[in-house]
Amino acid sequence: MSDKILTMTSAPEPSQNPAPLVLGIETSCDETGVGIVRGRQLLANEVASSMAEHIRFGGVIPEIAARAHVEAFTPTLRRALDTAGVRLEDVDAIAVTAGPGLAGALMVGLSAAKGLALATGKPLYGINHLVAHVAVGLLEDPQNGASRPHSDNDADSRGASNGVRDLPPNTGALLVSGGHTEILRVGSLSEDVELLGSTIDDAAGEAYDKTARLLSLGYPGGPKIDAAAKEGDPTAFRFPRGLTMPKFEGTAEEPGKHRHNWSFSGLKTAVGRAVEQFEKAGQPVPTADIAASFQEAVVDVLTSKAVRACQEHGITSLLLGGGVAANSRLRGLLAERCQQAGISLTVPPIPLCTDNGAMVAALGAELVAAGKPASSYAIPADSSLPVHCITR
Amino acid sequence: MLLALDTSAGASTALISHKDTDDLGQILAQWSTDAPNTHAEVLAPAVQEVLGEVGATGEQISGVVVGVGPGPFTGLRVGLALGHALAEGWGKPLHGICSLDSLALRAVDAGVEGEFLVATDARRREVYWAAYEHDEDGSRLIQGPFVGPAAELPQLPAVGAGVGLYPEQLQVVELPGEDPSSWTPHAAELGRLAQGALAGELNGVLCEPRPLYLRESDAKVPAQMKKSGT
Numbered sequence: 001m002s003d004k005i006l007t008m009t010s011a012p013e014p015s016q017n018p019a020p021l022v023l024g025i026e027t028s029c030d031e032t033g034v035g036i037v038r039g040r041q042l043l044a045n046e047v048a049s050s051m052a053e054h055i056r057f058g059g060v061i062p063e064i065a066a067r068a069h070v071e072a073f074t075p076t077l078r079r080a081l082d083t084a085g086v087r088l089e090d091v092d093a094i095a096v097t098a099g100p101g102l103a104g105a106l107m108v109g110l111s112a113a114k115g116l117a118l119a120t121g122k123p124l125y126g127i128n129h130l131v132a133h134v135a136v137g138l139l140e141d142p143q144n145g146a147s148r149p150h151s152d153n154d155a156d157s158r159g160a161s162n163g164v165r166d167l168p169p170n171t172g173a174l175l176v177s178g179g180h181t182e183i184l185r186v187g188s189l190s191e192d193v194e195l196l197g198s199t200i201d202d203a204a205g206e207a208y209d210k211t212a213r214l215l216s217l218g219y220p221g222g223p224k225i226d227a228a229a230k231e232g233d234p235t236a237f238r239f240p241r242g243l244t245m246p247k248f249e250g251t252a253e254e255p256g257k258h259r260h261n262w263s264f265s266g267l268k269t270a271v272g273r274a275v276e277q278f279e280k281a282g283q284p285v286p287t288a289d290i291a292a293s294f295q296e297a298v299v300d301v302l303t304s305k306a307v308r309a310c311q312e313h314g315i316t317s318l319l320l321g322g323g324v325a326a327n328s329r330l331r332g333l334l335a336e337r338c339q340q341a342g343i344s345l346t347v348p349p350i351p352l353c354t355d356n357g358a359m360v361a362a363l364g365a366e367l368v369a370a371g372k373p374a375s376s377y378a379i380p381a382d383s384s385l386p387v388h389c390i391t392r
Numbered sequence: 393m394l395l396a397l398d399t400s401a402g403a404s405t406a407l408i409s410h411k412d413t414d415d416l417g418q419i420l421a422q423w424s425t426d427a428p429n430t431h432a433e434v435l436a437p438a439v440q441e442v443l444g445e446v447g448a449t450g451e452q453i454s455g456v457v458v459g460v461g462p463g464p465f466t467g468l469r470v471g472l473a474l475g476h477a478l479a480e481g482w483g484k485p486l487h488g489i490c491s492l493d494s495l496a497l498r499a500v501d502a503g504v505e506g507e508f509l510v511a512t513d514a515r516r517r518e519v520y521w522a523a524y525e526h527d528e529d530g531s532r533l534i535q536g537p538f539v540g541p542a543a544e545l546p547q548l549p550a551v552g553a554g555v556g557l558y559p560e561q562l563q564v565v566e567l568p569g570e571d572p573s574s575w576t577p578h579a580a581e582l583g584r585l586a587q588g589a590l591a592g593e594l595n596g597v598l599c600e601p602r603p604l605y606l607r608e609s610d611a612k613v614p615a616q617m618k619k620s621g622t
Contacts, residue, residue: 119481
């Protein structure tokens with residue numbers, strides 16, 4: 001009895017484990033990712049994508065993605081362990097995306113993670129996919145040197161003790177992918193993440209995919225439109241910037257309901273109408289001009305709203321994550337507008353921006369290092385896990 | 393000792409020993425639920441529970457057995473993914489087995505003779521089914537597994553929840569004190585069969601540990617994609 005009281009009242013272990021070896025599993029969409037980190041050091045990031053199987057559909061088919069996860073899981077796990085040069089029994093914890101994402105796809109990774117945790121006796125951490133996109137920004141990649149080519153304040157944000165970079169104060173994150181469009185304030189990766197704004201309909205990447213279909217450019221839409229746009233005039237068409245009317249935006253003092261939110265469904269409709277007009281008139285569709293004008297509309301409203309949200313919430317360091325981070329115009333305009341606003345922008349290498357297991361491992365390592373409790377084996381896959389829920 | 397899992401209808405797990413008085417394995421511990429949509433939450437804790445009940449450690453497990461279906465896809469994958477990861481974590485082999493074999497064994501144990509069908513719920517007004525035969529030489533799969541409407545199955549007595557769903561089309565095997573029209577597969581029977589197969593007593597029972605879907609995903613290529621020819 002006295003032992004128990006002593007245990008309960010004693011302070012937590014000093015610096016639990018500053019550099020835990022964590023294996024991360026990601027299956028929320030069409031990538032089967034297994035990554036391994038030691039603290040903030042990236043050891044492996046293996047990804048198997050079922051993207052090729054979705055091309056003919058012009059978008060991710062959940063059932064096809066889930067089937068592919070089952071096939072890819074074990075080979076991807078083995079490759080990651082090989083690359084990292086570690087054994088499963090060496091790992092300190094198993095982290096897995098518990099949500100948000102496609103329910104059937106999430107369940108494959110979650111079930112596999114539970115199996116690994118159960119068989120090895122390691123703690124399980126069911127984590128939030130969106131927060132993981134932010135955590136990946138802290139990783140050091142020994143192969144590629146510094147992992148953050150666009151950060152200009154490395155010296156300030158490096159922890160003095162072990163040379164790793166801590167989360168800068170007043171951090172925000174802009175996450176843009178086929179499934180997500182969110183701006184977050186991140187006080188702490190282990191306990192304080194707040195959603196500032198998000199899309200109210202299509203994700204930005206989804207708008208790219210749908211527009212690429214309208215323009216017969218193929219899939220995935222992001223790179224196809226980015227490429228076509230390089231030949232086009234971004235001012236040829238004036239496509240709508242969603243939720244920018246004063247009634248939605250309000251003012252900094254009295255913000256409207258959608259001040260920091262986006263909407264891309266109207267934009268997609270406007271592109272459809274433009275294409276239709278040319279087709280009806282029997283004229284060739286000016287694909288490059290439409291692609292460039294569409295891209296400009298997306299990137300303009302994305303970056304202007306994100307930067308304003310940062311300014312109004314005291315955010316001075318912004319991280320860009322998600323697959324659309326690969327888009328050249330988004331990176332360019334965001335860098336420009338962040339610089340004007342005095343915001344330091346970080347863009348992780350693209351393989352760490354798209355969905356991957358290393359980001360899950362990275363967040364897992366932060367949680368272990370912070371002494372956060374492990375998840376139960378009974379946690380569900382939560383397809384709409386809110387961003388303030390960092391773990392399940 | 394084998395750990396067996398099945399998620400082809402409800403979810404179930406069992407620990408099966410090597411030795412038994414008959415040729416098949418003996419059940420040391422078992423757990424099951426009929427709930428069709430909680431597999432991802434309940435199965436891993438259940439595995440922990442049956443291991444704890446027997447006091448079994450990973451070193452004592454010689455292999456993992458998983459029902460490969462057929463069954464509704466999302467639940468089926470939960471069992472497959474858990475099975476793959478347990479086998480990988482323990483460094484032990486993973487064996488697949490058709491989930492319908494569970495009900496065939498149950499029927500044979502209950503004394504069913506001759507040819508009979510196993511039919512389970514495939515949703516969409518169809519059943520997953522297979523035909524088996526039991527005679528003095530033993531029992532065996534003779535046809536299947538397939539998916540299709542109950543009305544198109546061979547005219548044979550049947551067991552399994554598919555019979556309960558389509559009593560007009562399917563004729564239930566009469567068994568005193570039992571209702572075979574509500575049977576769903578259980579990991580314990582799959583584990584016993586796998587044990588028999590691994591001991592060399594049964595042939596053709598084990599298969600690749602990959603889901604037996606029997607149906608394609610029903611995704612349709614959108615008109616716009618057809619038009620662009622990609």
